[in-house]
Amino acid sequence: MKKKCAFWIDGKSYEADEGENLVDAALAHQMFIPSLCYHKHLEPPLGTCRTCICKINGKYGPACTEKVHDGLKIEINTPELLDMRKAVVEMMFAEGNHFCPSCEKSGACDLQHMGYELGVATARFPHLFEDRLIDFKAKRMIMEHNRCIKCRRCVEEVFTDEGKRVFMYVNRGNETVVGIDYEQESQLTEAQALHAMKLCPTGAIIVRGESLPRPMGDRVFDNQSVQKDFHSAPIQQMEADPKEKKRVATVSLAGCFGCHMSLLDIDTGILDVAELVSFDKSPLTDIKKFSGRCHLGLVEGGCCNSHNIEVLQNFRKMCDVLVVVGECAVWGGVPAMRNTIPLSECLEEAYLHSLTSETGETIIPYHEDLPKMLDRVYACNEIVRVDYSIPGCPPSAEHIWKAVKSILFGAEFSLLYAEFKYD
Ligand code: SF4
Ligand code: SF4
Incomplete structure (x- = not known):
């Protein structure tokens, strides 16, 4: 029989088999230490991803390479550690092309x-x-x-x-x-x-020929998550006067219009929204110019040309609160796939060598009145100050309107795991 030992997690004492892996020992007491590279059958553990970073006897280190022993003291859920783990995963997203x-x-x-x-x-x-x-x-x-x-x-x-x-x-x-x-x-x-x-x-x-995608609701982890919802940092709400209709403007920059379609996905709920807000400049109203200052601007898409930049800067000027909606606006999204390729090659591919190009085509369209293509696609926050970001491709209608109502009218905001997605 294995020898038992006492160890401490976040100040509370627990028992485990001596020599048990710390990630497993914590999980046995319903404490989840996230990890990407740890798998029970791999001995010694790889310890490569660093997602499981904890404070072990006062020092930072990966939990997956630690064995439980008598008197071991670890911290796993301090705000600092949660933020460090999040930063490790954010670095993986920023370093690769996902x-x-x-x-x-x-x-x-x-x-x-x-x-x-x-x-x-x-x-x-x-x-x-x-x-x-x-x-x-x-x-x-x-x-x-x-x-x-x-x-x-x-x-x-x-x-x-x-x-x-x-x-x-x-x-x-x-x-x-x-x-x-x-x-x-x-x-x-x-x-x-x-x-x-x-x-x-x-x-x-x-x-080759294989694919493992799953839609939301049927994703591998939808039913296994340890998170039920995310209570994000309290939203800075506006002075709410329920009688006053708030003015909202929307725009689609370098995106596919999917986020606007999602906005409309609330179906008849749009009638309730129309009671609370009036739409100003927006493809939803076909109003082309701001008729005055707006309380809130919703921006879909990032910036891929000079016109996008002009429009975004004008939105920043004309809207009290600027919210970017969807992956393209948040960090570039699918249009940013071209960011790894020089612009000249992208234009040649699009106009000279694509399947729909005429054989022998030599002209890449150019006119001084056309917006200039940027060297790459820029996220909105690289161009102007952004107040809030709503991730998703596209975010669900419910998620968008919940955030909007919370900002404009002080409605309570919580983000459910089922609403949080970027696939
Ligand atoms: S291809 Fe890269 S991410 Fe995938 S298992 Fe190998 S090392 Fe890990
Ligand atoms: S699903 Fe997303 S995060 Fe995972 S490998 Fe593909 S692009 Fe990267």
């Missing part, structure tokens, strides 16, 4: 799930938009380096029947990437290849 709505793993991705679990709405770090290789050379798999978090799982867990490694780290430091041994990869069975795709915590390993 476009969830177009990802084969969306809805079944551990990184995405961790973002939801920790309430990551937007990264506080600038996105690097590095141009990374997508390796198509292997027989069965595609390695999408833009999504790899270098957790090492594939390196340690994917072997051929002869026991040969298929993945390995190549290069060092910041240059480290996961390489594929093409010869060994070709020896994998279809089932082994699919297993590699599934064990990768992101959508970095893709088996």
Whole structure:
């Protein structure tokens, strides 16, 4: 029988088997320590992702590499630690190129799930938009380096029947990437290849022709989350006079108009909204110019050309509170997929070499009256001060209007796990 020991979590004493992994010991007492790379069967643990950072006997360190012993004192849920963990995940999003709505793993991705679990709405770090290789050379798999978090799982867990490694780290430091041994990869069975795709915590390993996406409500983690809702920081509300109709303006910049469609998704609820607010400049009203100052501006889409910048700056000037709605406005979203490619190449692809271009086409349209394309797509907060961000692709109508009512009329705001999404 294993020896028992006493250890402390956040000042309370608990019992566990001596030598038990700290993540498991905490979970046995209903305390969730988030982790992307820890898996019980991997010994020694990888300790690569650092999402499980805790304070262990007064020092910061990963919980997954710690064994429980008598007198161990750990802190796991202080505001500082929660923020550090969130920052680690935000860095992963900002360092890679993660476009969830177009990802084969969306809805079944551990990184995405961790973002939801920790309430990551937007990264506080600038996105690097590095141009990374997508390796198509292997027989069965595609390695999408833009999504790899270098957790090492594939390196340690994917072997051929002869026991040969298929993945390995190549290069060092910041240059480290996961390489594929093409010869060994070709020896994998279809089932082994699919297993590699599934064990990768992101959508970095893709088996040709396979996709694991799941819609909201049916995402792998929808029913397993430890979060039930997120009570965000109290919203700074306006002076609320319920009799006064508030003026709201909306605009769509570099987006697909999906967030506006979502706004309309409240169906007949729009009649209640119309009782409370009047719409000024907006594609919903087709009013082209501000008729006066507005209480609230809702912006969909980021900035991809000079006209977008002009419109956004005008919105900032004319609206007391500016709210950006949806992934494109929050950080660039799907249009920012072009940020890893030089603008000249994007224009050539669009006008000269695309499937719909005339054979031999040589002209890329240009006229001084046309808005100038920017070198990349910019998030709204890179151009103007933004008061609130509502993530989602698109955010649900309920989520948007709940936030709007809370800002304008002081209605209570809480964000349910089921409403929080960016896939
Ligand atoms: S689903 Fe996961 S791997 Fe795919 S883009 Fe989103 S976070 Fe990245
Ligand atoms: S490819 Fe996937 S499993 Fe391998 S290191 Fe990258 S994220 Fe981890």
